[in-house]
Structures are given as structure tokens and as C-alpha cells.
Amino acid sequence: MKLALILNVIDPKIGGVMIMGDRGTGKSTTVRALVDLLPEIEVVLDDPFNSDPSDLELMSKEVREKIQNNQTIETRKRKIIMVDLPLGATEDRVCGTIDIEKALTEGVKAFEPGLLAKANRGILYVDEVNLLDDHLVDVLLDSAASGWNTVERESISISHPARFILVGSGNPEEGELRPQLLDRFGMHAQIGTVKEPHLRVKIVEQRAQFDESPILLRNQYQEAQKELSDKIKAARKLRPKVEMGYDLRMKVSEVCSELNVDGLRGDIVTNRASQAIAAFEEREQVIPEDIFRVIPLCLRHRLRKDPLESIDSGDKVKDVFKKVFGLQV
Template sequence: MFMNHFNRPIFPFTAIIGQEEMKLALLLNVIDPKIGGVMIMGDRGTGKSTAIRAVTNLLPKILVVKDDPFNLDPTSYFKNSNLSKSSKVMTELVSVPMVDLPLGATEDRVCGTIDLEKALTEGVKSFEPGLLAKANRGILYVDEINLLDDHLVDILLDSAASGWNTVEREGISIRHPARFVLVGSGNPEEGELRPQLLDRFGMHAEIKTVKNPVQRVRIVEQRSDFDKNPEECLVNHRLAQNELRMRISLAQQSLSTVGIDYTLRVKISEICSELNVDGLRGDIVTNRAAMALAAYEQEREVSVEHVRKIIKLCLRHRLRRDPLQSVDSSLKVDKVVHKVLG
């Protein structure tokens, strides 16, 4: 239950101390992938990769067609092939895919390649799937995304938003599903993403190195205990992991039944307007994230408190940057939220 395909232990999500912003953003995105992914900015060695692998390990297994390169479920498989529903295909339950995109990846490695020679000589569309195909129905993680070529970031964001990847070469076009949660991380000292790209991430989590000495010792001890005896650590957190796994599953099922009052939606848009947020993406993401949080907390209606908890994560990276102002974007959001919501 707690091991990946190679029986390598995965640090339990419930054992991660602190970094509440990052954990909340990841949980809400796996509950509702339409939020649009999360950008995690913070210092080195603050557990970004650990948290992403840990949250993937919490997700229920998915049914796929055996050996399908796109992780298609049987229903989608029949829609995307010439087979009738009466045809028999082998299926299997697999863990939700978690794909690491290496910093030096090429466009072909990410999107996949078309064998032009085979297409021209045999008239057959021969496609070698890339990382986007492998990540379908899973999580695509890009560490140091702020150092990745902007063109590749554009491709990732387009696929994450549309749910499809299109590869075109010499007039030949192949399209396949690419629905995934995009998680990017980076160190702000190495530069930010361009605002146009940053805006397209649903949420933005900031994480900092823990300063409290007692908490630092707890984190070190927790990690040391896991490294010494991972099986015992996993057993100790089994109950909490199972409870969280169940909460995520219930939230995913109940998400469509969660409502948000018209008055509250107007207040969200009023906050976005006061902050001069360009476009409507901020309004949409804030509504989605608030509903995902309500579902996670097993509520049928979004409350003001739900909005308060998530609105900074949804808006602060969308604010216009004024180099002459030193006011933190989180403080700007807090000020307007207090004014509008009281």
C-alpha cells in the first residue's frame, strides 16, 4: 500500500511537519485537477519533492487498459479506437502516475515523436509517446521550472489546461489525452517565471525554511526515523494515511454537489477587481479551490472561512509587480480580503 512499483518506501504525507500552504494546495489540486496545478516557490531542502511524491501515494488506484501508453480507462479507450464496446480488452489497476520532467528534456521527449519515414513509406501513423502521455491521469512534476525553457513551459501549461497534447510534423498530426495535475517548483533566488506563465498556474504556494529550532529538530528526527526503519514509520502513520486517503476520495466524489452562494461569488470577484487582477482566471480558480476545500471538509456549501483559507494561494501570483513598492503581495491580498469580507 505504501510502496511504489520498485518497493521503494515513500515518505508518508501525514508525517510531513509544517509547510501547510504547500500541503493544502496539493490536496486541493488532486481533489479538483481543474484548479490548474500549483507552483511551489521556496528554499532548497524544504521537502517539495517529498510532498509531491507523498500526495501521489495517497490517491486511489486507477483502472487502465493493460499496456496502453496513455493510461486510458476502458471507456476512453473504446472512444479513441475503432473497437466496439463488445470487444474484450485486458485491464488492470495501477497507481496514479507521477512523472518527473528532467530540466534538460527536449520537446520531443516531452511531447513524443512521429516516425516520418514510416508514415511516408507505409502510410502508417507511428507515434512514440512522450512524458505527457505517461503523465495522463496523473501528476507531472517539474523541479526548477523557472529554469526551464519558456517554450516548454508553454507546452506544459497548454496541455494541462486543455487536457490534450497535439504533435505535428510535416503535415502529419497526432493528438492524445494529456490530463494531469501540473506541479512546478523552484527557488526564487534563481529567478521567477514570466508573469504571463505564472498567472496560468492555478495556485501559488510559498514555503520557507523552518526557523524554530524545536520544530527543526522534530523534522530531522522524523526523517532520520524514516531512513532508519521506513516500514515502522509507515506502520505508525498507517491509520492517519488511510483516513486522509478516504477524505480525498470522498471529496472527489462529493465535489459536484458543493455549492457557492451568489453573494460570496460577487465578493470574490470584488476582491479580484480591487487587486487589479487581469482577466478572470483568478475569479474562476478561487471559486474552484473554495469548493474543493469545502468538499475536503465535508461541507455542502462554501463559507467565508473557506475563501479566506485559499484566496492568497489563488491570487498573490497574479498581482501586478511594482518594482518601486516593497509591500509583500500576500499582505496586499490580506488587506483587501479584510476590507471586503470583514
């Protein structure tokens, strides 16, 4: 789970993470803890969409027009933000609304941005995503896939960038996501309750320490936290330089074909995740061990053909990987 989250911060185009697991295993806590590790990005000042001043795909129409007219754009640095999407949110709250009255009387497109606008270039976290209304899940996944959100009301249409890392979590006892929706998440992590008594005791002790003195416990891990944050920043810069050989890409596609994975998302996500983990390990070349570490997370949720079938633990993916690559990792 931690690896999948970190790789998505390094390369947001991996497509997000779906985390399923037992109650009380720290899914939400881990996702929210990611905020402390997030690097800073440059955004246009007073822009509701966190527009990137240098990337046309990540800026609003207004900012693009200013740049085309050679107007000065003020910017500032801010941390990547995480937006929580509550279960009871309406479609208007998620997508944003158009003030029809103002549009008709004043002739301007009065748009009230929603959560998708706020989450642009950040993380959108949906707890209990398997309980979210299907139409809202469709809206989220369409925006996550295209990178844009379009709101249409009474012949008025407004589009804005909505490129975010979609993170969902849930308890499989409360119902699974439909296979076609699962496929839209780049990676899938399965979390189980810790069985070893000494690890359980360690977790309970740390929780007790946190309840007693949160600041003291945070200070103990501040150095390790900063080290990890710096490593993620360096990996984000290195990621575009990382190369993956043609033979490795061929073998990844062979694994996907052998596993009968529908579509090509599995191939794309595995390649991107392999490059992200190589960057995280401070290397410019992907090696088979990188692929072995990420391929179960990228493919395990894409193997299920029957909605009643349970999601593979990852062993099937690893077995086929070893067969195709002809090595023991």
C-alpha cells in the same frame, strides 16, 4: 503547500501548483510523498494515454472509435501516477515523436508517446521549473490549459489527451518565472525555512529515524496516511455536489477586481478551490472561511505587474478579503 496539492488532487481542473521556497525545505519530498495518497482510477487496458473509458475528453482517438463501433473495451484499476520531467528533457521526449519513415513506407501514423501522454489523468512534476527552457514551459502550460497535446511533423498531425495536474517547484534565488507563465498555475505556495528551534529539532529527529529505519517510521504513520487518503477519495466523489452561492461568487470577483487581477483565471480558480476545500471538509455548501483559506494561494502570484517586483506574501489579499466580506476570520 500541502493544502494546495490536496485540493488539486480533489479537483484537477484547479490548474496545478507552483511551489517556490528556500533550498532544503522539503518541496520535492512533499510533492513526491503525494503519490501514497493518490486514489485509483479506471483506465483502458494497454492504452498509452491512460484513457478514461467513460469520458470522451480523456480518451484517445483509438478508444473513442472502438466505443463508437460498439467494441468491447477492457479496463483495469490503477493508481493515479506521477511523472517526473527532468530538466534536460528534449521537446520530443516531452511531447512524443512521429516515426516519419514508418509513416511513409507503411502508411500508418507511428506515434511514440512522450511524457505528456504518460501523465494524462495524473500529475506532472517539474522540479526547478524556473530553470526549464521557456519553449518547454510554453508547451506544458498549453497542454495543461487545453487538455490536449498535438504533435506535427512533415504534414502528419497527431493529437492525444493530456489532462494532468502540473506541479512545479523552484528556488526564487535562481530566478522567477515570467508573470504570464506564473498566471497559468492555478495556485502558488511560498515555503520558508522553519525558524522555531523545537520544530527544527523535531524535523531533524524524524529524518534521523527515517535514515535508521524507513519501514518502521512509515508504519507509524500508516493509519493517519490511510485516513487522509480515504478523505481525499470521499472529497473527489462529493466535489460535483458542492454549491457556492451567487453572493459569495460576487464577492470573490469583487476581491479580484479590487486587487486589479488581470484576466478571469483568479476568479475561476478561487471558486473551484473553495468548492474543493468544502468537499474536503465534508460539506456541500461553501462558506466564507473556505474562501479565506484558499484565496491567498489563488491570487498572490497574480498581483505582480512589474517582473522585478516580489510576489505578495498573501497579506494584501487577506486585507482586501476582510474589507469586501466585512468580517474577521
